[in-house]
Amino acid sequence: MDIPIEKKRFTKSKIAIIAGTILLISFIIFVFVSSGGKSKLNVDTERIMVSTVTNGVFQExxxxxxxxLPITTIYLDALEGGRVEEIFVEDGTIMKQNEPILRLSNTDLELSLVNQETSVYNLLTQMQISQNAARQNTINKLNQMTDVESAFIEANRLYQLNKTLYDQKAIGRHEFQESENNYNYQKQRMELAQQILKQDSISVQQETNQAKSSFSRTQSALKLMRKKVGDLVVRAPVEGQLTSLVAEIGQSINKGNRLGxxxxxxxxxxxxxxxxxxxxxxxxxxxxxxxxxxxxxxxxxxxxxxxxxxxxxxxxxxxxxxxxxxxxxxxxxxxxxxLSDEKQAILIPKGGFFQKTGGNWVFKLSDDGKLAYKVDIQLGSQNTEYYEVLKGLNPDDKVVTSSYDNFGDKQELILK
Missing domain, CATH: 2.40.30.170 (Efflux pump adaptor protein, beta barrel domain)
Known part of the structure; x- marks a missing residue:
């Protein structure tokens, strides 16, 4: 009968594996405990930027x-369209006020000016004819007034004489009545002639005013037309430097086009x-x-x-x-x-650390400078050189402000 052999539960190899595992775990626990539970990274100080937190004047x-740019720029636009006939100066020239730059030609505009001048001449001729006719009519009325006035004076003289003679009973009533009737008739003629002369004076004045007004409007239209033709010569509106001149000889320019x-x-x-x-x-x-x-x-x-x-x-x-x-x-x-007034604030120099931390934390150096550890901070405004520190740092603290991209998730930096 065979005797069964009891199988050993722990062989030498298993015992060795277990012992090795325990030692490894113990070492890891020792390292973790000895480091306080924080991951560390050795860093060469020559590859990082260490800055000092300061207290100073801050302005966002x-x-x-x-x-x-020049203090003032005056744009040159074509006030009238036309063809470029002459260019008097080159781009970049220093111009004096009203100095000509270029000349355009526009036959339609020039023909309109001739027609307008002809209209003004015809109107002026018609005005002179009308004034001569009115003057002659006034002379005739004045002559008539003279005759009426003379007849009235004679009728009044005869009436006054006959009235005296009639009162003295030197003449009969019929003769006196005849002189009185003639006196009243000449008096009415005199009053009527005066009214006619007065009305003629008013009418002549009205016609003269209307003619002057019409002539003035026509003159204004002629002046405006001459100005439009004059605008075909483009001049410098102010003293300055001509720039961006785009016109060429023979080029057709539309009204309103930018010339320079x-x-x-x-x-x-x-x-x-x-x-x-x-x-x-x-x-x-x-x-x-x-x-x-x-x-x-x-x-x-x-x-x-x-x-x-x-x-x-x-x-x-x-x-x-x-x-x-x-x-x-x-x-x-x-x-x-x-963007703000100047004020006193705690300042940290700007650097690449912000891209990694968003300004929520920073590596701060220990007092002996051999270690840098994470510190939560709060930043406020910024300018081209500094961030404003609201919480977490004090003046004279030293922090790492260079990029943290190579530090991973390390909690502390051992500086060498």
Missing amino acids: NIPVSGIV QIDVLSGFKVRVDIDEHYISRIYSGQTGTFPFNGKNYKLLIKKVYTQVTDGRFQVDMLFDEKVPEGIRRGQSLQIRLA
């Missing part, structure tokens, strides 16, 4: 770019593009600064254009004091546009 601003522009060189302004995100915070009088030839200069917002195009709007800024020497039209400027 944003970086914007601007283009230097005159840039007034008495000063400059800066046209600035700003993201529409800031439109509610931009207003006239805000300031901006820019560096030029080693100095900082100040600009003031003069006008805000609220129309948004492609997510941006524009403002015009003027130089606060004098224009920097050497600045030129078309030059690009990098401007710091202030």
Whole structure:
């Protein structure tokens, strides 16, 4: 009869595996406990940027770019259409006021001017004829008035004489009555002649006024027509530099077409593009600064254009004091546009850490500078150089401000 052999539960190999596993787990637990449960990463200090938190003057601003433009630009539009016959100056010429730039020809307009001049001449001739006729008619009425007046004077003399003789009974009643009737008749003729002469004077005055008014309107129309013909010569409206001249000899120009522009060189302004995100915070009088030839200069917002195009709007800024020497039209400027007043704040320099943390935390160095650990913070406003620290940091704290992309999810950095 065979005796069964009892199988051992733990072989030497199993015991070795179990012992090794226990040792490994113990080592891991030891490392975790000794490190406080935080993952660490060795970092070379030469590959990171360490900055000091400071307490200083803070002003929120944003970086914007601007283009230097003339203080005033006058556009040259064709007031009348026509064909380009002559060009007197070249693009870029410094112009004086009323100096001719180019000449157009327009036969229809010039023919209309001739017809208008003829109409004025005919009207003036007709007015002279009418005035002569009115003057002759007045002379005739004055002559008639003279005759009537003379007859009235004679009738009055005879009436007064016969009245005296009749009172003395030197003449009969019939003779006296005849002289009285003639006197009354001549008196009525005299009054009627005076009314006719007065009415003629009023009528002549009205006709003269109407003729003058008609002539004045025609003269105004002629003056306007001459101006339209004169506008065929395009002149500089102000003193400045001619730019963007687009006309060529023989080219047909329609009324209203843009021919070029005159840039007034008495000063400059800066046209600035700003993201529409800031439109509610931009207003006239805000300031901006820019560096030029080693100095900082100040600009003031003069006008805000609220129309948004492609997510941006524009403002015009003027130089606060004098224009920097050497600045030129078309030059690009990098401007710091202030969005708030200056105030005291805790500041942390801007850096690549923000892209990883969103400003919610940062690696802060220990007092001995050998370790950097995570610290929760709260940031406020920002400008081109600093973030405003609201919570989590104090002045003189040292923090890592370079990019955190290579740190992964490490909780602490061991600095070497």
